[in-house]
Amino acid sequence: MNAVVFGSSGGVGRALVDALLTRGVYRTVFGVSRSGDAPAxxxxxxxxxxxxxxxxxxxQEAASAGDVTLCMVAIGRLHEGKSLQPEKxxxxxxxxGFERIFAANTIAPALIAKHMLGRMPRSGRWVFAPLSARVGSIGDxxxxxxxxxxxxxxxxxxxxxxxxxxxxxxxxxSICIGLHPGTVETGLSEPFQANVPDGQLFSPAQSAGHLLDVVDALTPDDSGKLFDWAGKLIQP
Structure with missing residues (x-):
């Protein structure tokens, strides 16, 4: 069985690839990025x-190498210099602003789902998990x-x-879930890290480890839900 991480050149994406390689569960770990670079x-x-x-x-290339039983999407955008900042x-x-943020955070994962879900095994457990965010919860x-x-x-x-x-x-x-990685020390969160309480700013490696622990514990009853890095359910 194989794993695919889209957005593998980013902080969390690269850490996910590294963590998957370290755990040694998957025969092949694919890292997909605009550059095509991936960790050794x-x-x-x-x-x-x-x-x-x-x-x-x-x-198609990933699926042709064998069953893909894990696909994670670590692609997202919150800000981009002075021209794109979260609205107060x-x-x-x-x-x-809406078009740029929607393109990265919603359209890109949707296109990935379009071409990955049908290539996941037709039987047995598999997980499709794009990174979402707690702030996407309407009730919260x-x-x-x-x-x-x-x-x-x-x-x-x-x-x-x-x-x-x-x-x-x-x-x-089959399991399709959203994952909230917590506040991670990457460029995406950098302008807002000063407001993060002590102990709640994770390194990419810490976040990746937490997320994979959550993935490992999932059951089909969890499909369609959103979980945080600690495995706690986030309300819609």
């Missing part, structure tokens, strides 16, 4: 997640703001639920 021991595949033909080619008010919303939202980012993650959570229902019809052991 992994097989690198080149694909921009918003280029559908490239995603399809990467999915509805007055700060822009079409450009107490602060407001960050409109585009929250909306994209809420939309991703809905997609995961949809995929779980659809895939469960043909494979009762």
């Amino acid at each position: 021991g992994a097989t690198g595949l080149k694909a921009d997640a918003l280029n559908e033909s490239a995603v399809e080619a990467a999915a 008010s509805y007055r700060h919303q822009s079409r450009d 939202n107490r602060l407001g703001g960050w409109h585009a980012y929250r909306a994209t993650k809420a939309a991703l959570n809905m997609l995961v639920r949809n995929y779980a229902i659809e895939c469960g019809r043909t494979n009762k052991k």
